[in-house]
Amino acid sequence: MLKNDKSIDLQSKANQLRLDVVQMVHGAKDGHPGPALSIADIIAVLYFKELRIDANNPQWEDRDRFILSKGHACTVLYAALARRGFFSIDECRGLRSLGSMLQGHPDMNKTPGIDMTSGSLGNGLSLGVGIALAAKYRKKSYTTYVVMGDGEIQEGIVWEAAMCASKYQLNNLILFIDNNGWQSGDSIEQVSGLLPILPKWQAFNWHCQTIDGHDVTQIINAIDQAKKSPQPSVIIADTVKGKGLAYMENDNSWHKRVPDDEQLAIALKTLGGDVNE
Amino acid sequence: MSNYKGTREAFSQALIDLAQEDDRFVFVSADSLKAMRATAFAEKFPDRYIEVGIAEQNAVAVAAGLASCGLIPYVGTYGGFITMRACEQLRTFVAYPGLHVKFIGINGGVFGGEREGVTHQFFEDLGIVRSIPGITVVAPSDAHQVYQAVKAISKIDGPVYLRAGSGREHVVYDQETPFELGKIRVLRKYGNHAALFANGFILYRAIEAAKRLNEQGIQVTLVDVHTLKPIDAEGITAILQECGVAVTVEDHNIIGGLGDAISKVSTEHCPVRIERVGLQDIFPSSGPAEEVADYYGMSVNHIVDAVQKVVQKKQRGCGCE
Structure with a gap:
């Protein structure tokens, strides 16, 4: 089991990433803060505990791989890579600007530490299957x-990949579903016939877990369990879109929206940490 | 030199030969192993045969993942399923990152799909991939050239689309004729009354047309443009300057393929009168390959007529305007 102080440390890392996200989107005057905040705890656990990666050798061939299939949430990934030393946090100021290494969606050739270009929804799992097969x-x-x-698993290719991972027993593949209940247009329930999610993955012969996606201890334990499974593993992480800022939580207008100066000030007060703008 | 019967067998043999030399080569199949005539590859290299089932989008994205780890995947299935069903995966996850993935699209053109009908006649594939940045596009004309082309494209550190057929391809070249990627090949040089540019499995018809035209006293320069992208603009311009008028022949919609590629070179470097023989932007129907190609404007007579037309224009002084 995880020691409590480590858990607190990861939680504070996640909040630091959240603040970085808000500052990036505020500075760029563009971006998707809500979807980024909902995965901040998962990203913090991966980048500050789980991933075997080397900032000095981003192309290390034995490194763990990470694909952010919901690429629009890339600000939280950029923040994690910067905080892990893949590039300076100052680069975050260039988000979405011409010539910046930080594109509107992840680009494996422009940004050190990005293992795969992503962003058009649904494709990340297939890309991950290829990497796991390799x-x-x-x-x-x-x-x-x-x-x-959770919204992007409405794409058909996701289930092609799910089938394939199961066929090849890819026990080296771990999928998190950011189950915040929202997608761009509205709630998942309103837009699609996707629900319930869990039985679908069970039917595809995946190892399935459901956790609180904001509890770092649960995230760590779920990864431990996933690694013991002989099957590919899905961790359905129940999350809150915009988690960490009261004005953003479960308000889907924050899917893509720029915080104003006052909202940035609230974020600074709520989440603490360093100002990097 | 290896033995093979058609373009698909040639592909399979070339991939086996490549794989024997280098363990990075893998084959990704979308339930297309038999269609690609690649069973022997799977038997020789079972751990390098990845079968994703009838799921082309997944096949292409999986190949991107494999390539990102240093492998060299060949994805082989029907050309339209690669370029249409999985177009976005090809564009965004292979071409955009510049990954080392090779696509072999079979059943190219009406000649390839013939009796199956429009769902399996793929006459837009080359145009679709041509419009995507960073991808090399190749349309060899027979099995010998496919064998060599499959090997030649393996040396390109980036994405390639190669069009293959479905077993009805005529033999045009002998086994020893080299395939020089990115360069045109002058196949017949009867004279410079007109340039005749062709590629793919319809090239044999252009050869026949050139022969008949020669018997009528019209001497053409017949050129195989097997590499559509990057196009050999220098070589094509030299031919256009020499001949002054041109005809293009392709088993493809006249939008997006060889006719467009030659027209672009002409517009930029040497404006001349051009007639385009190919599918005239309509959906064809089922039928025997030869009959379908004849019916839809790609007969030897259509080629002969087109050349006569441009030569007459040239004689009237309205060839190069």
Whole structure:
């Protein structure tokens, strides 16, 4: 089990990432803060505890891989990479600007530490299946992690990938579903016939877990369980879109919206940490 | 030199030969192993045969993942399913990151799909991939050239689309004729009354047309433009300057393929009168390959007529305007 102080440390890292996100979107005057905040705790656990990566050697071939399939949430990934030393936090000021290494969605050729270009929804799991298959073929021990939104699993390719991962028993593949209940247009329930999510993955012969996606201890334990499974593993992380800022939580207008100066000040007060703008 | 019967067998043999030399080569199948004639590959290299089932989008994205780890995947299935069903995966996750994935699209053109009808006749594939940045596009004309092309494209560190057929391809070249990626090949040089540009499995018709035209006293320069992208603008311009008028012949919609590619070179470097023989922007129907190609404007007579037309224009002084 995780020690309590480590848990607190990861929680504070997650809040630091949240503040970075708000500052980035405020500075760029563009971006998707709500979807980024809902996965901040998962990203913090991955980048500050789980991933075997080397900021000095981003292309290290034995590294764990991470794919942010819901690429519009990339600000939280950029913040994590900066805080892990892949590039300076100052780069975050260039978000979405011409010539910046930080594109509107993740770009594996422009940003150190991005393992796969992503952003058009639904594709990340297939890309992860390819990477996990390469590990099997090359007899590498790395783990491939994918984070998808609950909305994006409406895409058909997700289920093509789910089938394929199951066929090849990709126990080196761990999928998080950011189950915040919202998608761009409205609630998942209103837009699609997706629910319930869990039985679908069970039917595809995946190892399935449901956790509180904001509880770092649960996230860590779920990864431990996933690694013991002989099957590919999905962790359905129940989350709150915009988690961490009261004015943003469960308000879907924050899917893509820029905080004003006052809202930034609230974020600074709520989340603490350093000002980097 | 290896043995093979058609373009699909040539692909399979070339991939086996590549795989024997280099363990990075893998084959991604969308339940297309038999269609690609790649069963022998799967038997020789079972751990390098990835079968995703009838799921082309997944096949292409999986290949992108494999390539991101240093492998060289060949994805082979029907050309339209790669370029239409999985177009976005090809564009965003292979071409955009510049990954080392090779696509072999079979059943190219009406010649490839023939009796199956429009759902399996793929005459837009080359145009679709041509419009995507960073991808090399190749349309060899027979099995010998496909064998060599499959090997040649393996050396490109980036995405490639290669059009293959469905077993009805005529043999045009001997086995020893090299395939020089990115360069045109002058196939017949009867004279410079007109340039005749062709590629793919319809090239044999252009050869026949050039022969008949020669018997009528019209001497053409017949050119195989097997690499559509990057196009050999220098070589094509030299031919256009020499001949002054041109005809393009392709088993593809006249939008997006060879006719467009030659027209672009002409517009930019040497404006001349051009007639385009190909599918005239309509949906064809089922039928035997030869009959379908004839019916939809790609017969030897259509080629002959088109050349006669541009030569007459040239004689009237309205070839190069």
